[in-house]
Amino acid sequence: MSITIAQMKAVEALARTGKFSLAADELGITQPTISSQVQAFERLCSRRVFIRNGYTVQLAPGADELLAKIRITLKCLADVDEAIGVGAQLTMGSLSFGFSAHRLVMNSLTAFVQKYPNVRLKTHGGPSLKLMEDVLSGALDIAAVSMERPDSRLYCAELSRSRVMIYGRKGHPALQNGFLPTQALAQEKLVLWNQSSGTRKLLDQAAEQQNFKLNCILEVSTLDVAYASAAAGIGLCCAIEGEVQADENIDVVPLEPKLEIGHYLVCLPECRDHAAVNAFLEVAGCQETSFTGAIPKA
Incomplete structure (x- = not known):
C-alpha cells in the first residue's frame, strides 16, 4: 500500500493550520477523514509525524524535512x-x-x-x-x-548589492561628515534588527573583525519601529541602502570602509x-x- 495524494494534503494542511478542524475546513472534508488520513500516513511512514495536544497538534521532532x-x-x-x-x-x-x-x-x-x-x-x-x-x-x-x-x-x-547605511536623529553629531567609520559604532547606542536579520549578522561580523562589541540597547523586527526609534533619538539604526531616505527626522550616511550586502x-x-x-x-x-x-x- 502506497502513500496517497490525499494523505499528503491532509498532513500538509494539518501542519500549517495546527488543528484538525481547520485543516478539514480548508480541504472541504470532514474532521474524521483528516484524522484517518493522517493516521494512515503515519502508519505507512512507520513514524510519528505529529504530537497531539488536545485540539491542537505540532510537528514531531525531526519531521520538518519530511x-x-x-x-x-x-x-x-x-x-x-x-x-x-x-x-x-x-x-x-x-x-x-x-x-x-x-x-x-x-x-x-x-x-x-x-x-x-x-x-x-x-x-x-x-x-x-x-x-x-x-x-x-x-x-x-x-x-x-x-x-x-x-x-x-x-x-x-x-x-543587487547594496551598501549598509547608518541613520539616526536629524542633526546627530556622528552623522554630519557624510559617512560613519565602522569603528565609531563602538561609541554609539544602537537600535538593531534581531538576530534573524542578514544585515544584523553582517554588522556583528564587521564589529568582531575590528575587535569591538556593538552596544545594542533595543532590538526591533520592523522598519517602522526602527525608523521611529532613530527619529526619537533612542539610538543609531542600520539599513540597506534604499530602505530609508534622509528627511526632516533623520540623517542617513554609509559606513566606511564600505560594507556591502547582497x-x-x-x-x-x-x-x-x-x-x-x-x-x-x-x-x-x-x-x-x-x-x-x-x-x-x-
Whole structure:
C-alpha cells in the first residue's frame, strides 16, 4: 500500500493550520477523514509525524524535512495539473513569496501581478534568516533575502548589492561628515534588527573583525519601529541602502570602509523550474532598479 495524494494534503494542511478542524475546513472534508488520513500516513511512514495536544497538534521532532518533501511534491503535482489543464500560459496557480525589505522588491512584485493577474500571490514579510528557513521547509516558494553571500542549500539569484547605511536623529553629531567609520559604532547606542536579520549578522561580523562589541540597547523586527526609534533619538539604526531616505527626522550616511550586502531571490533547487517560481525569477530579472547586479541567466 502506497502513500496517497490525499494523505499528503491532509498532513500538509494539518501542519500549517495546527488543528484538525481547520485543516478539514480548508480541504472541504470532514474532521474524521483528516484524522484517518493522517493516521494512515503515519502508519505507512512507520513514524510519528505529529504530537497531539488536545485540539491542537505540532510537528514531531525531526519531521520538518519530511514535511518539506511533501510540500515540494504537492507543488510539482499542481504544476502538472496546470500544464494539463491550461497549458503553459500560467493563467492559474499560486505562489507564496517572502521578503525582508519590501522596497527592494516592489517593482518585481508589481510587474508579476500585472503580468500574471490570475496567479494567487501570498506575501509574508520577515527577517532574512527566518525566511530562508521557511523556504527550506517548503512553507514559502520563494523569498527575497539579504545575506553576504549565496547559501549553498538554496538556488540563489542575485538581485543587487547594496551598501549598509547608518541613520539616526536629524542633526546627530556622528552623522554630519557624510559617512560613519565602522569603528565609531563602538561609541554609539544602537537600535538593531534581531538576530534573524542578514544585515544584523553582517554588522556583528564587521564589529568582531575590528575587535569591538556593538552596544545594542533595543532590538526591533520592523522598519517602522526602527525608523521611529532613530527619529526619537533612542539610538543609531542600520539599513540597506534604499530602505530609508534622509528627511526632516533623520540623517542617513554609509559606513566606511564600505560594507556591502547582497539581495537575493532564493528557492529550493528542486523548485527552480516550477512554473510560478520560474515566472517570478524571469519577471524580476527584467526590472530596472537603482541597484547594481542582475539575476543570472537560466
